[in-house]
Amino acid sequence: MRSPIPDYLTEVLDVCGGDGSGELAAYIPELAQADPDRFALALATVDGATYAVGDADVAFSIQSISKPFAYALALAEHGLDAVLEKVGVEPSGDAFNELSLEIGTGRPFNPMINAGALTVHALIDDETVRRGFSAFAGRDLELDEEVFTSELETADRNRAIAFMLRSHGIVEKDAQEVVEGYTRQCSLLVTVRDLALMAATLANGGVHPVSGERVVPREVTRQVMAVMATCGMYDAAGDWFTSVGIPAKSGVAGGLIGALPGQAGLATFSPRLDRHGNSVRGVQVFERLSHDMGMHLMEVPPPARSLVRGRTELPGGKTGHGWAYELQGSVNFVGMERVLRYLTEEPPTEAAVVLDLTRVHEVRDVGRRMLLEAVRRLVQDGHDVTLVDPEDMLEAFPDDHADGDLDAGDGIEVPVVRHR
Incomplete structure (x- = not known):
C-alpha cells in the first residue's frame, strides 16, 4: 500500500x-x-x-x-x-x-x-x-x-x-x-x-x-x-x-x-x-x-503508545484467509502514521484484512480520515477489509444499520462488525 x-x-x-x-x-x-x-x-x-x-x-x-x-x-x-x-x-x-x-x-x-x-x-x-x-x-x-x-x-x-x-x-x-x-x-x-x-x-x-x-x-x-x-x-x-x-x-x-x-x-x-x-x-x-x-x-494528548497491539493470522472461513490487526489507544495522527507505515512496509499478502478497534479508546478526526484512507487503499489493492468496532468509535461515519457497511469513499463500502 x-x-x-x-x-x-x-x-x-x-x-x-x-x-x-x-x-x-x-x-x-x-x-x-x-x-x-x-x-x-x-x-x-x-x-x-x-x-x-x-x-x-x-x-x-x-x-x-x-x-x-x-x-x-x-x-x-x-x-x-x-x-x-x-x-x-x-x-x-x-x-x-x-x-x-x-x-x-x-x-x-x-x-x-x-x-x-x-x-x-x-x-x-x-x-x-x-x-x-x-x-x-x-x-x-x-x-x-x-x-x-x-x-x-x-x-x-x-x-x-x-x-x-x-x-x-x-x-x-x-x-x-x-x-x-x-x-x-x-x-x-x-x-x-x-x-x-x-x-x-x-x-x-x-x-x-x-x-x-x-x-x-x-x-x-x-x-x-x-x-x-x-x-x-x-x-x-x-x-x-x-x-x-x-x-x-x-x-x-x-x-x-x-x-x-x-x-x-x-x-x-x-x-x-x-x-x-x-x-x-x-x-x-x-x-x-x-x-x-x-x-x-x-x-495534551494521551501518552503515545504503539497503535498496533498485534497481528493475528485468520483461519479460512467466512472472512477468508488473511490477517487481523488489533489496534489500541488513541487513533490520532502519530498513531495512524505508524499504522500506515506498517501496512506500507509489511503489506498484507492475503485477501482478508480485519482492523479491530476493540481496545481503542479515542478516535480523533485526523485519525478517522487516515483510517478511512487506509481502508480505501487496501480495498483498491484487492483486499477484503472488515472493521470490528464494538464501542461505536467510528459512529461519526455514516452507516446504514447496526451491522451495516461504512462508506470509505469512491463508492467503497466496508463491513463494520459491532460485536467481537
Whole structure:
C-alpha cells in the first residue's frame, strides 16, 4: 500500500499556495534574488520517518532558525545557569533586530532575537556550530559563501548590537568577530528535510531520530522548546502560540520549523515574509497542520503508545484467509502514521484484512480520515477489509444499520462488525 501522508501534505501546499502576499528579505541583497514561488513542506517523526513534498530538495540559508540550535549547543556546553547570566528568556515584544536590553541586568531579553543570538554565539565557537548543526541535521552542512558575503556587507545593525553588548559587558569577545561568526552561522545551507529532522531531534529529547546519536541532553531540549514557544516568532509569538500552539522558529530566507515534543518535527520553506519577518505561506501551513492534526501543545494528548497491539493470522472461513490487526489507544495522527507505515512496509499478502478497534479508546478526526484512507487503499489493492468496532468509535461515519457497511469513499463500502 502506498502511504497517503505525502498526498495529504501536497494537498496542504496546494491549499496554502495561492497566497502571493509578503515580501522577500530585500535588506540582504542575496536573499532579495530568491525565487518567491518556492514552496516546500517536510515532516519527520521521532522514530525516524520523513515525508517531504514540494521544493523539498532546494537548499537555502538557515538564517534565524539557527538560533534555537546554537542556544542548545551553548546550554550543553556551559549549563543553564551560566547562559542565563548572559541572556534571559522573556519575550521582548520588539522586532527581532531591536537594540534593546533588560533594564537592570543589561542582558538581551531572549536568545531568539538578534541581541540574544549574538550573545549565544559568543559563548561557542564556529567549529562547535558547524559540527553541532550537522549532528542535528544528520549530515554535513555547507556554507553559502554568497549569502555570507552579502549578509556581512549589510550587517551594520548587528554590529551596532554587538558593540552595545560589549559595552555592557555581556559579550567579551571582539564585536566584529562575533558578528562575522554569527553571520556564518546564519549562512549554513539546509533543506526542509534537514530542518524537519533538526526539529525532530529537539522533539525527541536531543536524540537524532535516524542516526540515534544524542546531540544534546534531554533537559536542554526542554529549555530550548520552551523558549521557542514563547519567543520564537518574535513580536507575533503570542498570536502564534494561541492559534498554532507549536514551539517554532522562523528565518528570513523563508524557512519555518516547529518541534512538537514526543511526536514530530515540521518544516516549511516559502520566501515571502510578513511584517514580523515570518514566512506568510509557512504560517498558513502550520495553522492548517495544527488544526487538522490536533497538534496544539495545549491539547495534551494521551501518552503515545504503539497503535498496533498485534497481528493475528485468520483461519479460512467466512472472512477468508488473511490477517487481523488489533489496534489500541488513541487513533490520532502519530498513531495512524505508524499504522500506515506498517501496512506500507509489511503489506498484507492475503485477501482478508480485519482492523479491530476493540481496545481503542479515542478516535480523533485526523485519525478517522487516515483510517478511512487506509481502508480505501487496501480495498483498491484487492483486499477484503472488515472493521470490528464494538464501542461505536467510528459512529461519526455514516452507516446504514447496526451491522451495516461504512462508506470509505469512491463508492467503497466496508463491513463494520459491532460485536467481537
